[in-house]
Amino acid sequence: NYYRDVNRLLHAVQKNATKGDPRSVVKAIDNFCRQKEWAMNVGDEKGCILDSVVSEVNPVTVLELGTYCGYSTVRIASLLPPRAKIITLEFNPDYAKIARQVIAWAGLEDKIQVVEGPSGEWIPKMKEQFGVKTFDLVFLDHWKDRYLPDTKLLEDCGLLRKGTILLADNVICPGTPDYLEYVRNSPRYKSQYFKSHLEYTKAEDGLEKSVFLG
Ligand SMILES: CNc1ncnc2c1ncn2[C@@H]1O[C@H](/C=C/CNC(=O)c2cc(-c3ccc(F)cc3)cc(O)c2O)[C@@H](O)[C@H]1O
Ligand SMILES: [Mg+2]
Secondary structure (H helix, E strand, C coil): HHHHHHHHHHHHHHHHCCCHHHHHHHHHHHHHHHHHCCCCCHCCCCCCCCHHHHHHCCCEEEECCCCCCCHHHHHHHCCCCCEEEEEEEECCHHHHHHHHHHHHHHHCCHHHHEEEEEEHHHHHHHHHHCCCCEEEEECCCCHHHHHHHHHHHHHHHHHEEEEEEEEEECHHHHHCCHHHHHHHCCCEEEEEEEEECCCCCCCEEEEEEECCCC
């Protein structure tokens, strides 16, 4: 079952990665998913695009929707400046448990807050619970039919500011057609597609980077 798979992914990290070395954790997961069992991490190819966007934005406050095993959480957090933080939402307790251990192995607990629960409930509580004013960067990688409603919720909760960057995984495969249509046609966003491949495969996929214009 799924939980046993992600447990094997965690063991591969603990076996092959150096404790406290985030890049070796990322490498260990990519090797495991390429050689042993595919998993829905953003992966190394799209991960490089993610890295370049994070480095360019240099965010202080990041929101990730859909932690899964924490692969992209570790990738992002390893590039954040000292006081910067990432809040990552995950509603499956089994995945959250695995992610916390992957994050601990990378030694990035101080920069990452894993929040267990659904994005729809937690987004409206970001200000009161975590003292968040607005997010500098949002990484969307959860259920694909939730990208659009959660983006609208972020707007309505005043959590986006002029210049906030939304970066969305899987806009081609599995695809997020309603979200793409919205960010590409709304006057409130400037959108750009980064063509790539579905993690660990040759299938087309890509990331959509959208700047909120206020
Ligand atoms: C709706 N609100 C939510 N709030 C908090 N956490 C949420 C969540 N929705 C989903 N989650 C969590 O995010 C994760 C879900 C991710 C969904 N991702 C995908 O379906 C996905 C799927 C593929 C995929 C592509 C091709 C294929 F053949 C099979 C799979 C590739 C990807 O990169 C993906 O991201 C899980 O950990 C889930 O528990
Ligand atoms: Mg994904």
